[in-house]
Amino acid sequence: MLLNMRDDEELGRITLAQVAQEAGVSISTVSKVLNGRQDVAGQTRVRVERLLEEHAYRRTTRAAREAPLIELVFHELESVWALELIRGVEKVAKAHQASVVLTESGTRQAPGPEWIEGVLQRRPRGVVLVFSALPTEVKQRLRSRSIPFVIIDPAGDPDPDVPSVGSANWNGGLVATRHLIELGHRRIGIITGPGDMLCSLARLDGYRSAMSMAGLPADPDLVRYGDFHVEGGRERAEDLLDLPEPPTAIFAGSDLQALGTLEAARLRGLRVPEDLSVVGYDDVPLAQWSSPALTTVHQPLRQMAEEAVQMLMRLRVREPVTTRLELATSLVVRQSTATPAA
Amino acid sequence: MLLNMRDDEELGRITLAQVAQEAGVSISTVSKVLNGRQDVAGQTRVRVERLLEEHAYRRTTRAAREAPLIELVFHELESVWALELIRGVEKVAKAHQASVVLTESGTRQAPGPEWIEGVLQRRPRGVVLVFSALPTEVKQRLRSRSIPFVIIDPAGDPDPDVPSVGSANWNGGLVATRHLIELGHRRIGIITGPGDMLCSLARLDGYRSAMSMAGLPADPDLVRYGDFHVEGGRERAEDLLDLPEPPTAIFAGSDLQALGTLEAARLRGLRVPEDLSVVGYDDVPLAQWSSPALTTVHQPLRQMAEEAVQMLMRLRVREPVTTRLELATSLVVRQSTATPAA
Numbered sequence: 150m151l152l153n154m155r156d157d158e159e160l161g162r163i164t165l166a167q168v169a170q171e172a173g174v175s176i177s178t179v180s181k182v183l184n185g186r187q188d189v190a191g192q193t194r195v196r197v198e199r200l201l202e203e204h205a206y207r208r209t210t211r212a213a214r215e216a217p218l219i220e221l222v223f224h225e226l227e228s229v230w231a232l233e234l235i236r237g238v239e240k241v242a243k244a245h246q247a248s249v250v251l252t253e254s255g256t257r258q259a260p261g262p263e264w265i266e267g268v269l270q271r272r273p274r275g276v277v278l279v280f281s282a283l284p285t286e287v288k289q290r291l292r293s294r295s296i297p298f299v300i301i302d303p304a305g306d307p308d309p310d311v312p313s314v315g316s317a318n319w320n321g322g323l324v325a326t327r328h329l330i331e332l333g334h335r336r337i338g339i340i341t342g343p344g345d346m347l348c349s350l351a352r353l354d355g356y357r358s359a360m361s362m363a364g365l366p367a368d369p370d371l372v373r374y375g376d377f378h379v380e381g382g383r384e385r386a387e388d389l390l391d392l393p394e395p396p397t398a399i400f401a402g403s404d405l406q407a408l409g410t411l412e413a414a415r416l417r418g419l420r421v422p423e424d425l426s427v428v429g430y431d432d433v434p435l436a437q438w439s440s441p442a443l444t445t446v447h448q449p450l451r452q453m454a455e456e457a458v459q460m461l462m463r464l465r466v467r468e469p470v471t472t473r474l475e476l477a478t479s480l481v482v483r484q485s486t487a488t489p490a491a
Numbered sequence: 492m493l494l495n496m497r498d499d500e501e502l503g504r505i506t507l508a509q510v511a512q513e514a515g516v517s518i519s520t521v522s523k524v525l526n527g528r529q530d531v532a533g534q535t536r537v538r539v540e541r542l543l544e545e546h547a548y549r550r551t552t553r554a555a556r557e558a559p560l561i562e563l564v565f566h567e568l569e570s571v572w573a574l575e576l577i578r579g580v581e582k583v584a585k586a587h588q589a590s591v592v593l594t595e596s597g598t599r600q601a602p603g604p605e606w607i608e609g610v611l612q613r614r615p616r617g618v619v620l621v622f623s624a625l626p627t628e629v630k631q632r633l634r635s636r637s638i639p640f641v642i643i644d645p646a647g648d649p650d651p652d653v654p655s656v657g658s659a660n661w662n663g664g665l666v667a668t669r670h671l672i673e674l675g676h677r678r679i680g681i682i683t684g685p686g687d688m689l690c691s692l693a694r695l696d697g698y699r700s701a702m703s704m705a706g707l708p709a710d711p712d713l714v715r716y717g718d719f720h721v722e723g724g725r726e727r728a729e730d731l732l733d734l735p736e737p738p739t740a741i742f743a744g745s746d747l748q749a750l751g752t753l754e755a756a757r758l759r760g761l762r763v764p765e766d767l768s769v770v771g772y773d774d775v776p777l778a779q780w781s782s783p784a785l786t787t788v789h790q791p792l793r794q795m796a797e798e799a800v801q802m803l804m805r806l807r808v809r810e811p812v813t814t815r816l817e818l819a820t821s822l823v824v825r826q827s828t829a830t831p832a833a
Contacts, residue, residue: 227578232573232574239594239595248594248613249593250560251581251590251592253581267590408781408782415783438721438747440757441757442754
């Protein structure tokens with residue numbers, strides 16, 4: 150599916166003057182609403198926004214007062230992903246002589262309502278959002294101002310009508326599990342992410358497909374849902390290692406869960422990789438700093454962020470873009486995996 | 492020493508019109524230079540900047556068109572510090588209804604020349620710089636626009652005439668070493684940072700003072716200068732562990748060097764903390780995710796960033812601020828240190 154902003158725009162033939170007349174306000178009031186100015190009464194603002202939406206208004210004079218800014222909006226900067234995404238956005242923004250405005254807002258699913266006014270006032274070249282979904286109102290308000298936006302969605306559950314960048318989660322689960330099978334492991338545990346995130350399910354399905362293709366049983370005892378954090382990883386790994394017939398390898402589903410798995414092994418006097426093989430997921434910088442360095446699935450976070458900004462730049466000049474771009478994942482073999490002890 | 496911007500301003504009694512007359516240009520040209528606009532010939536810009544500097548011009552109308560932005564400028568986002576500092580700045584900026592503009596620029600010592608034009612155009616409320624030094628020209632250009640600025644300088648070597656926030660490096664070296672001495676260690680190695688950074692020397696001096704106060708010899712064989720990175724830490728730790736009389740504990744000088752030290756121990760079959768105690772420095776999040784979790788010196792990076800923005804806010808309203816604020820460091824004891832084996 151291709152999104153072409155020109156199509157959108159042809160719907161939006163209503164002018165500012167017509168909106169003003171229909172709302173019974175001055176053109177300058179409509180203009181203030183468009184620019185996110187605070188000196189408009191709440192009811193008036195709501196009426197104008199509704200008319201802009203009804204008529205699918207699209208600003209056409211965007212370039213004139215646009216600022217050389219790219220907005221980057223996160224749910225949480227806490228995440229080990231955050232810095233990689235920031236660096237990717239910063240790199241491409243700089244190449245386009247734009248600066249990056251960083252905002253932390255909302256929940257894992259969608260940004261909070263407070264950030265949008267600031268964006269409308271700043272008039273950025275575009276907005277990159279690290280969320281699965283956007284409220285319809287937010288989409289409408291950005292569209293009516295002709296501010297392009299792209300979602301980076303590592304969880305893999307994007308709005309179909311918003312351009313988004315993700316990565317190949319199913320394939321990541323497949324290659325991690327295959328690597329362990331090729332080393333000779335037969336009992337392989339998995340700690341995937343939360344059960345309500347599509348990426349967790351995709352990685353688990355990749356694991357199951359690899360097991361099935363190798364003719365290995367899918368033992369439900371070996372499957373755990375985690376929370377992508379260290380402590381949760383340690384707890385699930387302890388569960389797996391305390392089974393009557395424990396696994397010889399654990400696919401930990403995230404690098405943080407892999408670090409928790411290393412700690413679970415250490416607490417039981419198990420050496421990694423001699424007694425237990427561990428595979429992470431993400432390949433954030435700490436994967437290579439861990440001791441032993443983690444074999445992990447590389448998720449190209451920085452390139453995902455770079456692609457998102459490139460998409461914005463194409464949207465700005467009204468080039469058609471694909472609505473969903475999935476970058477490849479790949480296995481990076483380091484020191485945490487080996488042939489199982491005989 | 493107190494910096495009071497009102498004092499500065501009383502020097503700057505020259506008006507825009509006088510600068511324009513002396514430079515032989517229109518007032519609007521001087522205004523364009525002040526606002527970082529690109530449509531002024533290079534020579535004219537230089538002449539105007541020089542006059543602004545000579546007369547110590549200070550804009551007094553700042554508030555009128557100021558944007559609700561805080562600028563944060565880094566040498567490298569690569570650093571494990573970066574995210575902690577970003578989060579601190581973001582938190583206080585948000586409390587003041589301001590957004591954060593992030594720029595990566597320059598070298599470890601000072602920002603590059605290209606970012607300043609963007610800052611002048613955006614008219615932020617203030618600028619936080621993570622550098623030891625600022626070129627005189629940059630300071631002058633920010634001052635003439637009445638844009639306040641503060642340096643976050645974890646290296647501890649700030650310009651005396653710029654407000655800056657750092658932390659207590661000497662004391663950090665002292666408490667780390669004392670902890671190891673109290674556990675019963677006598678041969679204690681240190682991997683400090685690069686020899687050209689004041690923070691490295693301050694931490695080393697803290698180590699030496701702790702050794703000396705405990706009546707322990709300062710063996711120069713046990714002192715290594717590192718680069719604050721994992722790989723460099725591993726190499727220096729291997730040097731120390733390969734000594735004829737190796738240390739029973741290593742104060743690693745940074746959390747990344749501590750991770751390298753864990754890997755050096757693992758490669759030699761040494762268990763941490765049973766066979767070797769390790770202390771890090773910084774207490775970035777990965778310190779608690781390491782296996783074993785690192786005993787480390789907490790450097791309050793997030794609070795340093797928060798203080799820097801608070802200082803900006805006081806400078807904006809022309810409250811006097813101290814030029815140098817040093818926050819306390821403290822020891823966090825986790826699992827990587829223990830009594831030495833008998």
